[in-house]
Amino acid sequence: MKIKETPLKDCCIIEPTVFEDERGYFYEKFNEKKFEELTGMNGHFVQDNISKSSYGVLRGIHLQKGEHAQAKLVSCLEGKVWDIAVDLRKDSPTFGKWFGIELTPENKLQLYVPRGFGHGFSVLSETAVFAYKCDNFYDKDSEGSVIWNDPDLNIDWKLPLEVVQLSGKDKSLPKFSERNF
Numbered sequence: 001m002k003i004k005e006t007p008l009k010d011c012c013i014i015e016p017t018v019f020e021d022e023r024g025y026f027y028e029k030f031n032e033k034k035f036e037e038l039t040g041m042n043g044h045f046v047q048d049n050i051s052k053s054s055y056g057v058l059r060g061i062h063l064q065k066g067e068h069a070q071a072k073l074v075s076c077l078e079g080k081v082w083d084i085a086v087d088l089r090k091d092s093p094t095f096g097k098w099f100g101i102e103l104t105p106e107n108k109l110q111l112y113v114p115r116g117f118g119h120g121f122s123v124l125s126e127t128a129v130f131a132y133k134c135d136n137f138y139d140k141d142s143e144g145s146v147i148w149n150d151p152d153l154n155i156d157w158k159l160p161l162e163v164v165q166l167s168g169k170d171k172s173l174p175k176f177s178e179r180n181f
Contacts, residue, residue: 001031003038006099008087011117012039013101014073014110027108030073030133041114045073045133052078053123053130056163059170060120061086061146061155065181068142069115071135076103079128081121082158086146088181089116096176098155103130118146118181122157122164144181147173 004013014035016027035043053059061084064070074083086098101111102124113119121130146153148166153176157164174180 001028001034001038003035006085006101008085008094008097008099008117009092010041010114011085011087011099012112014112016108016110018108029075030110039112041112042071042135045135047134047137049132049134050077051130052127054127054165055123055125056159056165058120058122058148058157058159058164058166060084061118061148061173062120063088063116063118063144063181064136064139064142065116065144066142068136068139070138071115072113072119073110073133074103074113074119074121075108075110075131077105077129077131079123079125080104081123081125081128081130083111083121084119084155084157085111085113086118086120086153086155087116088118088144088146092116096153098153100156100158118144120148122159124158145173146176146181150176152176
């Protein structure tokens, strides 16, 4: 397992060591002990979530706040997604900055999204199956969010506007300047 830094403080890419031969491949998707040794951060996860979406679906920008804040370890099991992390920690030197990465089963990369970050993704393939491990349990009353197309963040979601598919909830989220996180 290799840890690669991103431009965002504490947000990192996990690249597995893959063993391949004529039969296929094997890799360790996650190892809590190695993760903690390499990053110095908590790698204990308590909840796994899976979503399946079609081309153009955009989910986000969401976070859990307060005592229910969640760090996430995300990956794409099928298809291709453009994954986004936004640093929403007011005391962070990278507050208000975002980072994007393409996640696919072929590249086997994972993104660690720390507590206090907003997270979202867009589906770039016909369908995608997306997985995320969370280090805290979901709590509806602890939701925070930022509208996907906020001009202050200026996120490139890698999709033409006419194909973007949003949930009703994601269409009416607050702006970054309204700071509900």
